[in-house]
Amino acid sequence: MAGRNISVSETSRPKLPRHAKLRFDETRQVWVILAPERVLAPDEIAVEVLQLCDGERSVADMVDQLAAKYAAPREAISTDVIAMLQDLADKGFLIEEREKTP
Amino acid sequence: MSDILTEGKTAAAPNDGLTVLEQRRSTATSYGIPLAVLAELTHRCPLQCPYCSNPVELDRAGNELTTEEWKKVMTELVELGVLQIHFSGGEPTARKDLVELVRHASDVGLYTNLITSAVLLTKEKLAALADAGLCHVQISFQGNEPVVAERVAGLKNSHEKKIQAARWTRELELPLTVNAVMHRQNLHQLSDIIQMAVDLEADRLEVANVQYYGWALKNRAALMPTIEQIEETSRIVEEAQARLKGVLAIDYVVPDYYALRPKKCMGGWGRQFFNISPAGKVLPCHAAESITGLQFESVRSNHSIAWIWQNSEAFNRYRGTEWMPEPCKSCEFREIDFGGCRCQAFALTGDASNTDPACTLSPLHEKIFKLAETEAAGGNNRFLYRNFAGGTLETDGDHGA
Numbered sequence A: 001m002a003g004r005n006i007s008v009s010e011t012s013r014p015k016l017p018r019h020a021k022l023r024f025d026e027t028r029q030v031w032v033i034l035a036p037e038r039v040l041a042p043d044e045i046a047v048e049v050l051q052l053c054d055g056e057r058s059v060a061d062m063v064d065q066l067a068a069k070y071a072a073p074r075e076a077i078s079t080d081v082i083a084m085l086q087d088l089a090d091k092g093f094l095i096e097e098r099e100k101t102p
Numbered sequence B: 001m002s003d004i005l006t007e008g009k010t011a012a013a014p015n016d017g018l019t020v021l022e023q024r025r026s027t028a029t030s031y032g033i034p035l036a037v038l039a040e041l042t043h044r045c046p047l048q049c050p051y052c053s054n055p056v057e058l059d060r061a062g063n064e065l066t067t068e069e070w071k072k073v074m075t076e077l078v079e080l081g082v083l084q085i086h087f088s089g090g091e092p093t094a095r096k097d098l099v100e101l102v103r104h105a106s107d108v109g110l111y112t113n114l115i116t117s118a119v120l121l122t123k124e125k126l127a128a129l130a131d132a133g134l135c136h137v138q139i140s141f142q143g144n145e146p147v148v149a150e151r152v153a154g155l156k157n158s159h160e161k162k163i164q165a166a167r168w169t170r171e172l173e174l175p176l177t178v179n180a181v182m183h184r185q186n187l188h189q190l191s192d193i194i195q196m197a198v199d200l201e202a203d204r205l206e207v208a209n210v211q212y213y214g215w216a217l218k219n220r221a222a223l224m225p226t227i228e229q230i231e232e233t234s235r236i237v238e239e240a241q242a243r244l245k246g247v248l249a250i251d252y253v254v255p256d257y258y259a260l261r262p263k264k265c266m267g268g269w270g271r272q273f274f275n276i277s278p279a280g281k282v283l284p285c286h287a288a289e290s291i292t293g294l295q296f297e298s299v300r301s302n303h304s305i306a307w308i309w310q311n312s313e314a315f316n317r318y319r320g321t322e323w324m325p326e327p328c329k330s331c332e333f334r335e336i337d338f339g340g341c342r343c344q345a346f347a348l349t350g351d352a353s354n355t356d357p358a359c360t361l362s363p364l365h366e367k368i369f370k371l372a373e374t375e376a377a378g379g380n381n382r383f384l385y386r387n388f389a390g391g392t393l394e395t396d397g398d399h400g401a
Helices: A044-052 A059-070 A074-090 B017-023 B067-080 B098-108 B123-131 B146-153 B158-171 B187-199 B214-218 B227-243 B305-311 B313-317 B342-349 B365-377
Strands: A021-025 A030-035 A038-040 B036-040 B084-088 B111-116 B136-141 B176-182 B204-209 B249-253 B273-276
Touching: A021 A044, A030 A044, A044 A059, A044 A074, A059 A074, B036 B067, B067 B098, B067 B305, B084 B098, B098 B111, B098 B123, B123 B158, B136 B158, B146 B158, B158 B176, B176 B187, B187 B204, B187 B227, B204 B227, B227 B249, B227 B365, B305 B313
Parallel strands: B036 B084, B036 B273, B084 B111, B111 B136, B136 B176, B176 B204, B204 B249
Antiparallel strands: A021 A030, A030 A038
């Protein structure tokens, strides 16, 4: 099954599937992920990472960007980001951009 | 960094988004801003499932809210802070204006979910719904093959249509949940139903044991599983959840009568969710009208939906914990489960403020457990099919289909 059951690595280009919407909730003043029968409240760092998940950008690019922004060791950021994205992928809230057929 | 997402805390109670939002200092106290609304667009349905969650007194087509009324409702819901709308029924695709309603919901910013039997869908209709912004499709199945499935649904050729509609859903890259309603007469198919969901490339499977309200309460003797079946079900579900991690998410709804603790029904009365009936009544849950003596306001009244949510007598009657008698009043779990389900307490004890007998602390718990065992062993397999005429009893040669 293309696009699902992904193993997140630095070369992954993850994005949110149609059924998971990242949105700022004006009424409650929080970021939420809307999913079937669920409303999740990701924290600020998760929101920042998820906003980078557009299906184009690779995890490596995201890590570079975050490491530069926070002047933090790249390796630590990479480990944390991959663990977080894998957790979301296992729960079905992240998919990989389908391979373009040549 | 597993704690980077507070989402981790919701894993144990996936429906309790409010708890997460409360932790984030929303204004919620005894009640907050509702998260989701179940919009029952119609009670019309080509299926006749004996466990239907609709009330026994169904709303007639002539009383249904109009397209413009539903659009106004959705605009109000967004102003109130509602995030998600579930289009349900009856069969929501029986409404000719469904695409228009989904488009309006998308336009005003609601997350849209279609809860459907799928037998009226065509690929063109599904494509139009996808174009209108539909976020998610949930298709009910009555079994994994036509013999059992179509006897339960009371409709010939329904199973194949559902399979076809599920395939179209995936072809259109719409997310799919398979909703399997389980009871004594189809629990033996559970393993095959799980495999069916995998084969259909569903994202999610709901294994939902029948909840005994409305039509299901009338059919309880024909539906109640045995305790052995429930033990086997839990084993199968746990095994499949581990095996299918990352492939198929499985949510499991346990049956009340064999539970030890009651469910946190609707996340607490008037706390996170509400329901709008086909004729526009605003209800704390879809079964609330079964509680006699409560008056429910309509979206056709002079009140706004926000006013009804905040101020109406029906919503405030069982909110929070102030209304509770013993043993709930002094119970350490009173804010965990809010005493269980008001409709079930009313149906089984005659008083909606009593502890839900699903709880071991209810004086009636032992009695309903015995009742379940007796009915499960009774061998009465005949269904009363759901329809506008008050139900039709299954006959030997005719399975309603």
